[in-house]
Amino acid sequence: MWLPKLEYVSRCSVRKGFKCLSDYESSLRCFLDRSMPLHRASIIESFRLDLAYSGCKPEDIKLWIAIAVSRFLRELDVSYLDHPDNKNSILPSSFGNILLDVPRMVGLPSLKTLHLQHVEYLDGESFRKLLSICPVLENLLVKLYGGYVNMGKITVIVPSLLSLSVEIPFNGLLDGLVIDTPSLKYLKIEDYDNYNHSCLIEDMPQLEEAYLDVKSPDIERLIGSITSVKRLTLSLEAIYRGRFVFNQLEHLELCVGTNCVSSLLVRLLEDSPNLRELDLFEMVSKCFRAFERDSN
Numbered sequence: 001m002w003l004p005k006l007e008y009v010s011r012c013s014v015r016k017g018f019k020c021l022s023d024y025e026s027s028l029r030c031f032l033d034r035s036m037p038l039h040r041a042s043i044i045e046s047f048r049l050d051l052a053y054s055g056c057k058p059e060d061i062k063l064w065i066a067i068a069v070s071r072f073l074r075e076l077d078v079s080y081l082d083h084p085d086n087k088n089s090i091l092p093s094s095f096g097n098i099l100l101d102v103p104r105m106v107g108l109p110s111l112k113t114l115h116l117q118h119v120e121y122l123d124g125e126s127f128r129k130l131l132s133i134c135p136v137l138e139n140l141l142v143k144l145y146g147g148y149v150n151m152g153k154i155t156v157i158v159p160s161l162l163s164l165s166v167e168i169p170f171n172g173l174l175d176g177l178v179i180d181t182p183s184l185k186y187l188k189i190e191d192y193d194n195y196n197h198s199c200l201i202e203d204m205p206q207l208e209e210a211y212l213d214v215k216s217p218d219i220e221r222l223i224g225s226i227t228s229v230k231r232l233t234l235s236l237e238a239i240y241r242g243r244f245v246f247n248q249l250e251h252l253e254l255c256v257g258t259n260c261v262s263s264l265l266v267r268l269l270e271d272s273p274n275l276r277e278l279d280l281f282e283m284v285s286k287c288f289r290a291f292e293r294d295s296n
Helices: 022-038 058-069 124-132 219-224 261-271 286-295
Strands: 005-009 046-050 075-079 113-119 139-144 153-157 163-168 176-180 186-191 198-201 209-214 231-236 251-255 277-281
Touching: 022 058, 046 058, 058 075, 124 153, 153 163, 163 176, 198 219, 209 219, 231 261, 251 261
Parallel strands: 005 046, 046 075, 113 139, 139 163, 153 176, 163 186, 176 198, 186 209, 209 231, 231 251, 251 277
Antiparallel strands: none
């Protein structure tokens, strides 16, 4: 009852979806219902719940998490699958196919790393509110699942952010992407959206490394915001006319599978006076790679 790190893995998760006996489901809930209120550690370093296919109810999980949070929880990891008709939320701000809902008067003053993965619906305004309550956030990953659902405008305005990774699928249906992160050192954008959306990215003077795999026609604004990079990986399906100078760029990786690769390579070589390494690579289609990642 004094351990600072707690990890509960359902036997059903280990079996990868085989139906569990009802008595096991009941015993698991009883164990957590009895053990969590008795926990005595003043600080819980980490709390992991792997409850896929366990039969545990959202209201049970929410109670266990609330108890852990009351012990000044520092790291939370929840894996949970339920029937799609169950709309109950397990968290105030939840992941996956559950609506992201950020209550008022809630703050995450110490949160430094936030990962939102396989997000089927992400309301732009709720996402903005979520980031606004994370004043010291340093690492952010957002992986949208798509599904032809309009997600509004995704806005990332975080002065403290150091690392940002965003993946937009071919059916993401975004109104726009806004990034204002002046302290950023690492940027990764994978934008496979077949529908054009605006892209407003402010200058990133501290940026050291960038990975861009995008279809956006507004590539000039994107390239202009990353001129301080030392390492750059590019896969573009838009014409870059070369109006910027990459004085710090030393390592360039360029995908040769795009239509404009020849002119792009010439421009980048002309604009990178201190380039030391050049790697040319080829990749399979964007749709296939996105499907492959979601299947693994």
